[in-house]
Amino acid sequence: MTDADTSDKVSLSPVSNWMALIVGRTPRSGIMPPADVTGATLVLVIAAMSYLACLAFGAMVTVTRSANDWTAQLEGSLTIQVKPHAEIATEDQISAALAVLDDVEGIERASALSEEDIRALLDPWLGETTESEDLPLPSLIDVELSPGANVDMSRLAERLAAAAPGIELDTHRQWLSELLAAARSAVWLSIGILTLITLTTVAIVVFATRASLAANHESVEVLHLVGAPDEFVANEVQRHFLQLGLRGGASGLAAAILTFLAITWLGSEGGAFLLPVPGLMLSDYPWLLLVPASVALTTTLAARMTVLRVLGRMI
Amino acid sequence: MVRFENVGMRYGMGPEILRDVSFHLEPGSLHFLTGPSGAGKTSLLKLMFLAHKPSRGLISMFGHDVATTSRAELPGLRRRIGVVFQEFRLLEHLTTYENVALPLKVTGRNESEYRDDVEELLTWVGLGDRMQARPSTLSGGEQQRAAIARAVVGRPALLLADEPTGNVDPEMGQRLLRLFIELNRLGTSVLIATHDRALVDASHAPELIIQNGELTYRD
Ligand SMILES: Nc1ncnc2c1ncn2[C@@H]1O[C@H](COP(=O)(O)OP(=O)(O)OP(=O)(O)O)[C@@H](O)[C@H]1O
Ligand SMILES: [Mg+2]
Numbered sequence: 308m309t310d311a312d313t314s315d316k317v318s319l320s321p322v323s324n325w326m327a328l329i330v331g332r333t334p335r336s337g338i339m340p341p342a343d344v345t346g347a348t349l350v351l352v353i354a355a356m357s358y359l360a361c362l363a364f365g366a367m368v369t370v371t372r373s374a375n376d377w378t379a380q381l382e383g384s385l386t387i388q389v390k391p392h393a394e395i396a397t398e399d400q401i402s403a404a405l406a407v408l409d410d411v412e413g414i415e416r417a418s419a420l421s422e423e424d425i426r427a428l429l430d431p432w433l434g435e436t437t438e439s440e441d442l443p444l445p446s447l448i449d450v451e452l453s454p455g456a457n458v459d460m461s462r463l464a465e466r467l468a469a470a471a472p473g474i475e476l477d478t479h480r481q482w483l484s485e486l487l488a489a490a491r492s493a494v495w496l497s498i499g500i501l502t503l504i505t506l507t508t509v510a511i512v513v514f515a516t517r518a519s520l521a522a523n524h525e526s527v528e529v530l531h532l533v534g535a536p537d538e539f540v541a542n543e544v545q546r547h548f549l550q551l552g553l554r555g556g557a558s559g560l561a562a563a564i565l566t567f568l569a570i571t572w573l574g575s576e577g578g579a580f581l582l583p584v585p586g587l588m589l590s591d592y593p594w595l596l597l598v599p600a601s602v603a604l605t606t607t608l609a610a611r612m613t614v615l616r617v618l619g620r621m622i
Numbered sequence: 623m624v625r626f627e628n629v630g631m632r633y634g635m636g637p638e639i640l641r642d643v644s645f646h647l648e649p650g651s652l653h654f655l656t657g658p659s660g661a662g663k664t665s666l667l668k669l670m671f672l673a674h675k676p677s678r679g680l681i682s683m684f685g686h687d688v689a690t691t692s693r694a695e696l697p698g699l700r701r702r703i704g705v706v707f708q709e710f711r712l713l714e715h716l717t718t719y720e721n722v723a724l725p726l727k728v729t730g731r732n733e734s735e736y737r738d739d740v741e742e743l744l745t746w747v748g749l750g751d752r753m754q755a756r757p758s759t760l761s762g763g764e765q766q767r768a769a770i771a772r773a774v775v776g777r778p779a780l781l782l783a784d785e786p787t788g789n790v791d792p793e794m795g796q797r798l799l800r801l802f803i804e805l806n807r808l809g810t811s812v813l814i815a816t817h818d819r820a821l822v823d824a825s826h827a828p829e830l831i832i833q834n835g836e837l838t839y840r841d
Binding site for chain 2: 525526528529530531532533534535536537539619
């Protein structure tokens, strides 16, 4: 029936076919009337929901990955701060510290950072520091632990402090745990937002399904009178909403991908955000497909349940 | 196969349209349903095709008491009943072919199984070249024939036709009556609500007459 339907029309070009898929002018395929205006509005709303969900999901993926990276990087490393001290030369402080470290089981490598290295580290925070050559800078010793090493940190700190004045052990623990707590909050926030988006989408679809059933009351009644079970009507309606959900989900995803690419691009330009935002990595993008998939699934299920509930209450 | 006992019917809180209606239709019978306009012919048919519940009395369809029939059982019962609605009730967004094929489609059957049957039937009622037309582009008589085709396409055990010849010329009216009689000979029980005396007189079938909410029987 569909072939004959279109036989008298000029066949659409692939481009306008594709456009039709987004805008919603696909050839009708079901029993329920085509969803013209309501359908287009609904696709727009679903697209917006899907876009927001992609952003929240992308943020969650980014934060989780960054937290894992930080943990991996920081867990295997220590920093020893050597503060300038009146009674002892910096070189002596450093060699005393290195001597202690040499003695400890589980340390892979320990080396003092050169002054240039330290300046490079501080540049982003202090600006170009070429003129403040005389500013006393702390020296740093970068320590790398061997994988799986179990070093007693408090004992190491004591020994370092005893070796020379002005030596402090920084295990990054404090900083890392604060960072991880912040990352966890961000993840929970994303989950909260995703939940809210899901609930909103369900509410909108329930509303739209009811409206669609009311608007197509005559069709639904005739279907029943010719012997259609509720299941049949539900299938017809849900197929229609699946299409809308897929269209909306795909449009939202496309917009979100553009946004993420823009963030990555701006991030690499530097200075767009306070923190360097890593953006999404190429390997993260496939995960985003989960969003339109769940949007379409949510839409379809919500429509189905609504139809069965509404029809079940009829005589 | 259809049994009414002391059935009363009203719309909402309105007056009783039908009072103490009792009759039964045997399998394979052919009856006419007559009465003045507004007497309640369509209302009586609504009770039979399970679109309305009686306010009192007992209705039994194919041995099922409709009062105790569950919602899940309705589609099965309705598939055994073909209805020609007075106002046709063709679905505007479907083609004539799709409208007529609807009772078969909702059973979940594959289109390839019934396509030929539907096309043959449409040709038989003179709509062979209007299959892809929308109902709104059909004439009144063409819509009526499409509605009849949809009612009989599923070979129902019971055919309820509400003014099936109201919009066609006498010749087409006789032709459609022959279709009903043919179906009846093949075993379908037929009930035709009509104003058309010529139709009634031409067939010598018994008549159910509704007047003032009451039903009388005339052989
Ligand atoms: N949905 C409805 N709600 C309220 N009253 C209705 C409804 N449908 C019909 N009626 C009333 O019930 C009565 C019987 O109507 P019905 O349609 O059964 O008559 P009919 O015999 O089929 O008439 P006609 O020959 O004109 O088709 C009429 O008085 C009508 O006004
Ligand atoms: Mg009537």
